[in-house]
Amino acid sequence: MTPSHARRHSFAASLVNGTRDLCHGLAANELWLSMGWQDIRQRYRRTILGPWWLAISTGLLVLILGFLWSEIFQVEVRKFLPFFAIGYVLWTFLAGAVNEACTGFTQFEGIIKQRRLPLSALLYRIGVRHTVAFAHNAVVIALIVLWSDVTWSRMLLLAVPGLLLFAAVTFLALIPVAVVCTRFRDFPQIVSNVLQVAFFATPIMWRPDALRNYRWIADYNPLAHLLDIVRRPLLGEAPGWESWIWAVCLFVASFLAAAYLLGRYRHRVAYWL
Amino acid sequence: MTSIVAQAVRVEYPILESPNRSLKRRFVSSATGGRVARDARNHLVVTALDDVSFTIGPGERVALVGHNGSGKTTLLRSIAGVYEPLCGSLRVSGTIASLFDISIGFDPEATGRENVYLRGFVMGMTRAHLGERIDGIREFSGLGDYLDLPLRTYSSGMILRLAFAVVTSMQRDIVLMDEWIAVGDPDFAARAATRLQEYVAGTSILILATHSEELAGRICTRRIELDHGRVVKDERIGSSN
Numbered sequence: 001m002t003p004s005h006a007r008r009h010s011f012a013a014s015l016v017n018g019t020r021d022l023c024h025g026l027a028a029n030e031l032w033l034s035m036g037w038q039d040i041r042q043r044y045r046r047t048i049l050g051p052w053w054l055a056i057s058t059g060l061l062v063l064i065l066g067f068l069w070s071e072i073f074q075v076e077v078r079k080f081l082p083f084f085a086i087g088y089v090l091w092t093f094l095a096g097a098v099n100e101a102c103t104g105f106t107q108f109e110g111i112i113k114q115r116r117l118p119l120s121a122l123l124y125r126i127g128v129r130h131t132v133a134f135a136h137n138a139v140v141i142a143l144i145v146l147w148s149d150v151t152w153s154r155m156l157l158l159a160v161p162g163l164l165l166f167a168a169v170t171f172l173a174l175i176p177v178a179v180v181c182t183r184f185r186d187f188p189q190i191v192s193n194v195l196q197v198a199f200f201a202t203p204i205m206w207r208p209d210a211l212r213n214y215r216w217i218a219d220y221n222p223l224a225h226l227l228d229i230v231r232r233p234l235l236g237e238a239p240g241w242e243s244w245i246w247a248v249c250l251f252v253a254s255f256l257a258a259a260y261l262l263g264r265y266r267h268r269v270a271y272w273l
Numbered sequence: 274m275t276s277i278v279a280q281a282v283r284v285e286y287p288i289l290e291s292p293n294r295s296l297k298r299r300f301v302s303s304a305t306g307g308r309v310a311r312d313a314r315n316h317l318v319v320t321a322l323d324d325v326s327f328t329i330g331p332g333e334r335v336a337l338v339g340h341n342g343s344g345k346t347t348l349l350r351s352i353a354g355v356y357e358p359l360c361g362s363l364r365v366s367g368t369i370a371s372l373f374d375i376s377i378g379f380d381p382e383a384t385g386r387e388n389v390y391l392r393g394f395v396m397g398m399t400r401a402h403l404g405e406r407i408d409g410i411r412e413f414s415g416l417g418d419y420l421d422l423p424l425r426t427y428s429s430g431m432i433l434r435l436a437f438a439v440v441t442s443m444q445r446d447i448v449l450m451d452e453w454i455a456v457g458d459p460d461f462a463a464r465a466a467t468r469l470q471e472y473v474a475g476t477s478i479l480i481l482a483t484h485s486e487e488l489a490g491r492i493c494t495r496r497i498e499l500d501h502g503r504v505v506k507d508e509r510i511g512s513s514n
Binding site for chain 1: 286287289350353354355356357369371373374377378380382383387390391394395396397399400
């Protein structure tokens with residue numbers, strides 16, 4: 001038998017190849033922007049409200065749970081509701097995209113087997129779907145923040161770089177998830193379970209200070225920091241510097257994982273489908 | 274210069290059915306070692322192409338013939354860059370149009386016009402390119418006002434017309450076809466045949482996988498026969514040579 005590893009797969013070479021795929025994917029933006037948008041239009045075709053149904057169902061859920069929990073936890077609803085709404089909408093974006101990335105290659109089998117194209121573009125397409133959904137849900141955030149007594153300051157501008165970093169981490173994280181889930185078909189189940197646990201272990205429905213002795217659960221949770229760089233500016237507070245560091249580390253980690261796995265295995269993906 | 278050079282190309286498909294595919298085997302194997310590890314490592318593989326070598330230059334019309342499962346489609350997909358050979362090298366210079374499944378990327382809920390763009394993007398065309406060609410596509414497909422209705426209102430023949438009009442609207446150096454495309458009612462089929470011939474005439478290299486020796490003899494200048502993934506015959510054919 002001939003050894004199957006005729007090619008060299010050094011870590012550096014894989015990173016370079018993977019980065020090239022990521023960039024070529026970005027360059028093919030017409031493909032993923034219009035297809036992602038088309039996917040959303042298709043889902044809501046012939047409905048009057050279209051994707052605004054997303055905002056309505058998110059709004060209802062946030063309002064009902066927000067009022068309920070502020071009663072249960074005995075916190076002031078005007079303070080709790082914006083906190084919960086922002087966290088929940090951001091989480092829906094992240095978890096929704098990551099969950100869908102599990103089938104990120106299998107659902108495009110036809111296209112992958114037709115011609116060579118940057119695989120990253122297919123996942124950007126999934127990212128776009130969830131970005132469009134997020135944009136509609138963001139209206140819920142805007143309304144609730146307006147209603148609450150968050151004071152407007154220049155701090156609000158910090159939410160922009162925060163959101164960009166949050167989205168970049170999410171987009172990049174889709175790639176390693178898709179590669180691994182295509183090869184090992186148990187992984188989609190693992191991913192959805194991990195996300196479910198992470199939802200409860202991350203300060204979305206509860207505030208970190210409510211933990212008292214167990215605050216470390218929030219302090220050492222990278223996702224908590226990733227949420228904070230968007231959520232805190234929107235609540236009129238400055239995110240701690242450690243949150244920015246955590247978020248940048250997450251960005252670097254997801255970039256390395258994406259570039260390496262893509263560089264090392266992009267040629268195998270078609271065989272795994 | 275457009276060319277396809279294959280040297281000792283070997284393509285194997287791993288058979289990743291559930292026992293191999295799940296993580297459990299990996300964990301079990303690393304935990305227990307020994308026999309299970311050998312089981313988990315020894316993936317079943319199917320050799321689809323073995324020691325395939327050829328050089329195809331500009332102007333060649335190549336017919337790939339062989340039984341079902343002889344490796345024709347795998348070879349087409351390898352040339353398209355979908356399957357990277359496990360061993361050997363496969364160098365392709367030139368732009369490629371793969372016409373294996375001409376309606377891939379179509380969305381039944383979108384209008385014909387939107388689908389022209391969706392299909393075009395999958396082929397690597399740009400919005401500007403497609404914008405210039407859409408009138409030609411509309412005219413050739415004969416869809417008229419149907420172009421602005423959802424694709425699900427089309428008959429299957431109309432869908433193929435549209436797909437055919439889109440995929441043949443842009444010239445590429447290399448055209449890969451899995452069987453000659455035949456579409457539509459007699460009237461359209463005649464126009465399509467003419468257009469396909471023009472399209473193929475404008476391309477530098479054509480690779481056509483087919484079961485029809487008659488077609489191969491009529492269109493192609495070279496015939497490569499595959500059997501069990503190996504090239505068993507490579508010969509010049511046809512009147513043009």
